[in-house]
Amino acid sequence: MAQDTKKDKKKKKNSMISQLKQIFAFTYAEDKTLPWYLAAAFFIPVVIAIACGFIFTFGWLSWIMTVVLGIMVGTLLAMMTLTRRSDNVGYRKMDGRPGASAAVLTNISKAGFDFPQDPIWIDPKTKDAIWRGTGRSGVFLIGEGDYSRIMKAMSRQEEEIHRVTRGSAIPIYKISVGHGDKQVPLEKLQKTVIRKKVKLTATELEQLKGRLNTLQKRQNALNMPKGMDPTKVHVSRKALRGK
Incomplete structure (x- = not known):
């Protein structure tokens, strides 16, 4: 021994x-x-x-x-x-690679944060993409692409979320990743998300996830196979480090 x-x-x-x-x-x-x-x-x-x-x-x-x-x-x-x-x-x-936001956010393991690697929306032409995550601070919509286009797309997603969270005061944060005046640089994305104030209890967060899962089942625009991302937007930080 x-x-x-x-x-x-x-x-x-x-x-x-x-x-x-x-x-x-x-x-x-x-x-x-x-x-x-x-x-x-x-x-x-x-x-x-x-x-x-x-x-x-x-x-x-x-x-x-x-x-x-x-x-x-x-x-x-x-x-x-x-x-x-x-x-x-x-x-x-x-920075600048498709899926970089997801690679950064999936590393968050505190305060109940959950950011899937697969985007909930992608523009087939421009490759603009949106990821939706949750945490005890609320719902996060993270967008990559042209600021004006991505904000319009996130506003549509926000309306969909409001439909399943109607009657609640759950915050929805829209964050565009990039180097523009109103965008958040990739290196500051994780801190920006973590610093949001806690608004939900663990029970409320689970209820929120259930409602969003129901919403996701309705959204068949992309028709993605479960667990797959046909645009190959996933970027692994471990792979970049040679691990």
Whole structure:
């Protein structure tokens, strides 16, 4: 049993190291300044810890503990820096690609958020697309494409939603993803969604999902097979990182 436990720990450690190497390679390919940022994030806390030992004339034990703390803080900051810059590279790679919004939003796992990968509406000619998601904040309509066209299409979807939620005050948020004045950039989309105030209880959210599922069954304009997206709009962030 002890040997199996050691083997499991070793596998997890190797797996973590392998993942970090992949994330570093993925990020460094697009961000050549990454090593400098990682070095600064790690060494600045360590240098500060060493300097504090000399300034405040700590004893050897206190000085060693302070340096160890500096190393731990530096490691944490370096990990955070790597994650953030890797995310930035991922967003840049996905930006403008069909389905990027869905790839970002399906990663949300808090406050009951649910964003399916398949769009609820697509314009066959322009490839403008709309995704509908739910959360305890309300209903979200996320659009990709020309702002004026996508807002008109989302307004039609909003009317359909109002028909099945009539009599309630459930908020419906319409968000157009892009770089226009009234649009939300891809890298800010997740934060924009999460920051909305909670309006529904868990029970109310389940009732809302049931009504929207009923609505979806009625909407046969696209005639999509279940679980499929014929326009291939899904973009996987893990795939972009080489995982």
